[in-house]
Amino acid sequence: MSKEFQNGQAGAELWARAREGWRAAAPRPEAPESLTLAAYLDGTLDEAARARVEAWMAASPEALEMVISARSAQAAAPEAAPEGLMSRAQGLVRAPPRANRARLGAWLSGLIAFQVEAWRPVAWAGVTAALLVVSTGGFELGRQGAQRMAPVQTAASDDLGFGLSDPADELL
Amino acid sequence: MxxxxxxxxxxxxxxxxxxxxxxxxxxxxxxxxxxxxxxxxxxxxxxxxxxxxxxxxxxxxxxxxxxxxxxxxxxxxxxxxxxxxxxxxxxxxxxxxxxxxxxxATQPLDTVPEARLAVDPPKDPVKIDIPPGLLSPRQALVLEMLYQREMEVAETAEILGVEPQTVRSTHHKALVKLRAHFHEEDF
Structure with a gap:
């Protein structure tokens, strides 16, 4: 018995006498949904909703037990969850749903199609410019290369006799 | 959303x-x-x-x-x-x-010794008629928590999300009603 009411034996006897009769006469409300029960624990329900939850708790020992244990769990510190639980739970969601992937795919295709259409004239102009640059550059490079490769003619090299007289002259 | x-x-x-x-x-x-x-x-x-x-x-x-x-x-x-x-x-x-x-998912019935399956004859439940509405659900809840579950006033107040003084006054009013009811019934 509650320490405060240890001397109130009469109170305990009165309740023991009335308990079954009260339960038999009391209405049996449906169990509240989980969010309503959470709101009761957080103290955010209005008076009417609060009274309905308390009526459910008063009518059923299991309901009262549920609220008592949920309240004590709410007050208790969280416990480190096992690694196995964490990895199994995280594995429940593997990839974005198909619908999202399809939406992403459609968005990308649209974007690419738009880019191709919008940039087509620019692309042709770029290709033409590139060809022009390549051909002009190639021509210029070729020209310079040909200049470098052409034989350099000097006065000394014009005389290929290397100091010898032309044998034909000797025969003459 | x-x-x-x-x-x-x-x-x-x-x-x-x-x-x-x-x-x-x-x-x-x-x-x-x-x-x-x-x-x-x-x-x-x-x-x-x-x-x-x-x-x-x-x-x-x-x-x-x-x-x-x-x-x-x-x-x-x-x-x-x-x-x-x-x-x-x-x-x-x-x-x-x-x-x-x-x-x-308990044991199959044929594996349980018969003695354990024996059921005591039902006792006549002591049930006294209480008029509906004599006690509010909260009053019944407070009496249940204090007397049946032997919880302290502070614990009861915490579970119900109210001040301890509210528990004391709810308890007092509930007992007054029950005394009056049983007094009338006894006489």
Whole structure:
């Protein structure tokens, strides 16, 4: 018995006498949904909703037990969850749903199609410019290369006799 | 769309991404709330000696949360309750369901000794008629918690989310009504 009411034996006897009769006469409300029960624990329900939850708790020992244990769990510190639980739970969601992937795919295709259409004239102009640059550059490079490769003619090299007289002259 | 903009916003602000199926948001949710769910499940299973089942039951809670494209989370209203409180309630429900299933899956009847199946003859329940409305549900609840469950005033007040003085006055009014009722009945 509650320490405060240890001397109130009469109170305990009165309740023991009335308990079954009260339960038999009391209405049996449906169990509240989980969010309503959470709101009761957080103290955010209005008076009417609060009274309905308390009526459910008063009518059923299991309901009262549920609220008592949920309240004590709410007050208790969280416990480190096992690694196995964490990895199994995280594995429940593997990839974005198909619908999202399809939406992403459609968005990308649209974007690419738009880019191709919008940039087509620019692309042709770029290709033409590139060809022009390549051909002009190639021509210029070729020209310079040909200049470098052409034989350099000097006065000394014009005389290929290397100091010898032309044998034909000797025969003459 | 997740409803409300209450306490849960401060707790976990990735619910929109979570219900959109974003893997990273789900991983953060699990990392954040697995300890809350696991603690609630373990506390509920411990008195029945079934703490060994806690990991499976906690996993079952996560399966419930994912089910039907996160329907539970979509129905959650952050303006009504904190996410951690709501998950604690869901974890409790899952634990109770688990204990009920375990209870149903008992030994086959033919393996139980007959002596254990013997049933005492039913006692006549002592039931005195109490007029409906004599006690309010809260008054009955306070008497039940103080006398049947032998809880302290402070504990009772904490469970009911009221001041201890409210418990004392509720208790007093309830006893006055019962005394008056039984006094009339006895005379």
């Amino acid at each position: 997740v409803k409300g903009a209450g306490p849960a916003r401060a707790e976990f602000d990735d619910l929109e991404r979570l219900v959109a199926g974003e893997k990273a948001a789900w991983d953060r949710f699990v990392a954040r709330y697995a300890p809350v769910i696991f603690a609630a499940v373990r506390r509920k299973l411990a008195p029945a000696g079934r703490t060994g089942d806690a990991e499976d039951v906690a996993q079952d809670v996560f399966i419930r949360i994912c089910a039907r494209d996160f329907r539970l989370i979509r129905n959650y209203d952050a303006s009504r309750a904190k996410l951690s409180t709501w998950l604690t309630v869901i974890a409790h429900s899952a634990s109770i369901d688990h204990l009920r299933r375990q209870k149903r």
